[in-house]
Amino acid sequence: MKISAAQRTENENRVRATMDRLLRGELPPGGRCDIKTLAREAGVDRTAFYGSRPYAHLREEFERRLQILQQAGEIPDPRAAQIVRLKTEVAALKTRLAAAEETTEALSDFRAQALARLAAQHEEILRLRETAAGDSRVTRLPAVRNQVIGTCS
Incomplete structure (x- = not known):
């Protein structure tokens, strides 16, 4: 099914708006910052983002912007x-x-x-x-007992 130029422009605008939201970190519950979520949130078939399909350039733009953010140390997801x-x-x-x-x-x-x-x-x-012990010249000293010396009362 062919879409008109106006519908295509509308879809691209919706994809770009969704792309901006995802890259700001505004992710839907259970969603990630990826093409699958981008397609679902924009209401566009995911296969349209691959190969020579109509929105492949938007996928490339999304991946490039995501990579730039990641290189800057920002991770939106x-x-x-x-x-x-x-x-x-x-x-x-x-x-x-x-x-x-x-x-x-x-x-x-x-x-x-x-x-x-x-x-x-x-x-x-x-x-x-x-x-x-075997040498007779050695004198052993008596063992010292522990005594308490000088107790005062």
Whole structure:
């Protein structure tokens, strides 16, 4: 079915008005900032935006304007903005998790080294005690008892 030039102009004006609304972030409930929503809200068949169809130039204009907004850091679709924000958060959390895992690994290594050193020192103390016990020139001091000295009443 052919449409008249006046109907085509009217449709293009409706598409451009809808395009402006969508790019301002005025999305219908359940809609997105995409061609499907643009066609539905403008009351035009979506297939008319593809190939050599009558409104292909409007699709290109819409996509170009949307890309310019996105490059400027503006995302008219709140869900798309939320997705971008969540992806950024996930990347930051992954970085924090990697740093925490690295710290945990370093602390585990340090703990293992400290335990190995303590064990080696303990073995050295035991060896020195055995050597000292066998040497008659070494005099052992009496063990010190924990006493409370000088209690005042």
